[in-house]
Amino acid sequence: MGKDTIFMKQIDLTDKIAVVTGGSRGIGESIARSLASLGAEVVLVSRKIEGLTEVENRIKADGGKAVSIPCNTGNLNEIESLFSQIKSRYDKLDILVNNSATNPFFGSNIDAPESAWDKTMSVNLKGYFYMTQHAAKMMLGKVAGSIINISSVNGIRPAPMQGMYSITKAGVISMTQSWAKELAPFNIRVNAVLPGITDTKFSSVMTQNEEILKKMILPNIPMKRIAQPDEIAGAVVYLASDAASFTTGACIVVDGGMLA
Numbered sequence: 001m002g003k004d005t006i007f008m009k010q011i012d013l014t015d016k017i018a019v020v021t022g023g024s025r026g027i028g029e030s031i032a033r034s035l036a037s038l039g040a041e042v043v044l045v046s047r048k049i050e051g052l053t054e055v056e057n058r059i060k061a062d063g064g065k066a067v068s069i070p071c072n073t074g075n076l077n078e079i080e081s082l083f084s085q086i087k088s089r090y091d092k093l094d095i096l097v098n099n100s101a102t103n104p105f106f107g108s109n110i111d112a113p114e115s116a117w118d119k120t121m122s123v124n125l126k127g128y129f130y131m132t133q134h135a136a137k138m139m140l141g142k143v144a145g146s147i148i149n150i151s152s153v154n155g156i157r158p159a160p161m162q163g164m165y166s167i168t169k170a171g172v173i174s175m176t177q178s179w180a181k182e183l184a185p186f187n188i189r190v191n192a193v194l195p196g197i198t199d200t201k202f203s204s205v206m207t208q209n210e211e212i213l214k215k216m217i218l219p220n221i222p223m224k225r226i227a228q229p230d231e232i233a234g235a236v237v238y239l240a241s242d243a244a245s246f247t248t249g250a251c252i253v254v255d256g257g258m259l260a
């Protein structure tokens, strides 16, 4: 069988414009590179331009298309400015991946300060919500759109010492379903991916600690290993593409069997 199968046509993203937040490293970088490899032009978003341009250069070296726009996705003024740049550059948007997140407080809920609450809610919930609102306004009236929110297994099963973070990830699941229902009549699909523990900077405080990894993490994962970022990106590519044209409001768990 050649490459010209129905599925290959469905996942072809040629001429699509995709925004990936947190695109400068980790899971976001894998998502951005995967989308670009299928033909999408990717707008890479995070706070620091250095990391973004490194990923942009890697995508271009592989023959793909990307641009970098710095933006703190916890700040509504910066989100507004991001979308005005996207509008003037492309005047259309096909795919949004809300992936940037923060987890500034690792500890028990009883000790958690308000500053950590405000930061976690701003980036992980308010940012996802208003990024989606701006994207939806650009997608309305067009043929289709796909919005993918990166939640976490913690959104279903809160992890110890990560209370606030887990609350936001549960909120992302509800937000996904709410936007999915509202936007379905306009052929804008909204779905979530729930990664299990993945080998990135974000999780390194736990995964680089042999004791935590061997005693607390791996015993809970039937596949007995953590994920690599590229193993999360596949689910996002599927949801971004026409292969998922009847899928909205869904939560795809990618966790090596942890929640089974």
Ligand SMILES: NC(=O)c1ccc[n+]([C@@H]2O[C@H](COP(=O)([O-])OP(=O)(O)OC[C@H]3O[C@@H](n4cnc5c(N)ncnc54)[C@H](OP(=O)(O)O)[C@@H]3O)[C@@H](O)[C@H]2O)c1
Binding pocket: 021, 022, 023, 024, 025, 026, 027, 028, 045, 046, 047, 048, 049, 051, 071, 072, 073, 074, 098, 099, 100, 101, 102, 123, 150, 151, 152, 153, 194, 195, 196, 197, 198, 199, 200, 201, 202, 203
């Ligand atoms: N790693 C895991 O085990 C795991 C498991 C489940 C779910 N997740 C989820 O997967 C997503 C990606 O995590 P990751 O592990 O890839 O993390 P990561 O390697 O630490 O990358 C985080 C990305 O988000 C950006 N970012 C952070 N705060 C931001 C802000 N306020 N505004 C804009 N960009 C911001 C960072 O770039 P700058 O520093 O330049 O802003 C970076 O590009 C997150 O939603 C996370 O909750 C991760």
